[in-house]
Amino acid sequence: MSTATTETVDAQAEAAVEEGEKREQTRLAALWSQHYDLVILPAIIVLLLVFLFLYVGTRQLDTIEQRVLAPANVGGLLWQQILLAGASTVLVLLIAVPLGIALSRRGARRVQGPVLAVGGFAQALPPFGVLLLMAFWLDFGFTTAVVGLTIAALLPVLRNTVVGLQQVDQSLIEAARGMGMTSRQTLFRVEIPLAVPVIVAGLRVALVLNVGTATLASYIGAGGLGELVQQALRLNRINVLLVAGGIIAALALLIDWLAGVVERIVVARSG
Template sequence: MSTATSETVDTQAEAAVEEEEKKQGTFARLWFQHYDLVILPMIVILLLLFLFLYVGTRDLDTIEVRVLAFDNVQGLLAQHLYLVLISTILVLVIAVPVGILLSRRSARRLQGPVLAIGGFGQALPPFGVLLLMAFAFSFGPTTAIVGLTLAALLPVLRNTVIGLQQVDQSLIEAARGMGMTSRATLFRVEVPLAVPVIVAGLRVALVLNVGTATLASYIGAGGLGELVQQALRLNRINVLLVAGGIIAALALLIDWLAGVAERIVVTRSG
């Protein structure tokens, strides 16, 4: 009786050890796959903490205090996020349907010229494009949004085309063999499989928009670029450092959020 009990205890202990090793292996695998999603927000927090401590330990003059006031920074941040959000939505509304159209067999002859024009447009200096558009049309947020949309259009457009082209042809043929129409095959098979690639392009577009939106202040559209302008105009290094830190933290944070969304989409698609 005691021998059987001892064997049972040993078996349970071995099972517990195996279960613990399995949990550790799962944790290690998840950490290896997603460690950047943990490290990146920590970098953002440390950066913001450094800025807070830096400002708190400096003897700021009245001009710096006024420029770095919470209400002023908050208002400029809201303007910056507005420019990024609206332009990104426009990029999705324009680039995804055009990318789908270019991936169709009937329009593939246009694919090369359209992507080439998009690449040429993206190669142009964003600052020069925004200024030319402002002088040609008007200064303000509307022109800035149009410029940001054009600047970030290519990554989403190209990834939409590539994602749809990479869909396994046998899956498309199987869907058609089940009686699906071309439209149903596109939206129920091709697009869902291409979504991870499209989201990756959207992530690039978001980060581009955050950086380029800083230039929108030069055409009267507001945003965090106002802090940079004020720092340069008033020759205030403290303001310039804080402005650069906030813009970098915002870009890292948005890249992190887009990365989380991308991992979720890839996991569900897989």
Template structure:
């Protein structure tokens, strides 16, 4: 004969519900970790890299030249210049490549798509250092030439992803939009571009990381940036400065890639 009371039954039911909800929550956390674990690991790598650099410098007996070059205000100033070069060139890439990609994806301009992408691929295959030097002698040394060179070097990923993203939009969705009375312009801005945004953002991420890395070469044409640390290390024959310069440049590139990755995940999740 059962001796269970209503209170006992309710308690057991509540425990079962809590256990089920706990399993559900654990499953969600496991899925989130599996999908986005790199967004946690990468910042940890950056912090570890900077910590190792700090410990290394603290344990070295730096001379007056190394102390002056590695002073916080000097490194911070070069970092601002570096990020400014990368930001300007990335904005220009976005302004040029996205409208051009939209134009090339239209039916009337598809014949020009192959040649334009081929020229863009050829430009990206050229060595950035040589291109920057040639442009500096042709135009002038300084920030403007560096921004133009960085823009040309990073143009192709955004241009190609814009074209591919728009071409991958389901044709039935476009036809449905036109059947609802939308004009071709309305279909482009309300249907095609929103669906292509995740692919475009992925290309922009590649372009941004390329710009951060290539901006190191801008110092050779008088545009400043973290490449100045590398130049100073080579001129002064200071291995400590060279190690710090390489570590800082790597940390900045990883950080920018992480931030761009976060934005990309957010855009993809909202689009999905």
């Protein structure tokens, strides 16, 4: 092989390597622009928790603050908060999705508007007031708090379910029916899979709402991290209040991040 041919092959190889590197950089840049929040949010959570740890470690806590901020006490209240948010979100999913599917059907279009209006009215009510009304109507405790949280967070999932199903391309539905699918088969094989990303987005909103609103459940004897806030206010302990607020914020951010990851996975598979 001549020297000129060797140089040409080497140049082509270098050009191919450079082209591959450019494509990889472009791909990484595109991934970063689409998902940078999934990296930044965990960093914010870690920084927040580190700040709380350093803050508590540099303060001279009295015996009351030490007892309230004991890991066993905080861990138990955190678990109660997660149970409240998780149970109410499961109920929202079990109620709102089937109801949204029913309202999206052609025969239910007349009642769709009034039902969504009632749901919007329920969401517009102050969550604290809803919880208190439910407590006086039913009873104080965990179950009543879950019912109140479910009512407060029902609308986002219900509305997104209806909107997601209505946005499905009508030509796809007609094509499925033309292939011999029944209405039920078309719903479960075509409409719902295409509407899942929109439904998951509504579920993400409901979950984050429930995590924050569950803090108020302590006022009706349901436990949760709101107990820390109440104890801080009753005992006039600013250190406890700061730690409680930081933990609640970190939990809400963590749940939002996890829900965001699930939402991206669902969207990617649906696409």
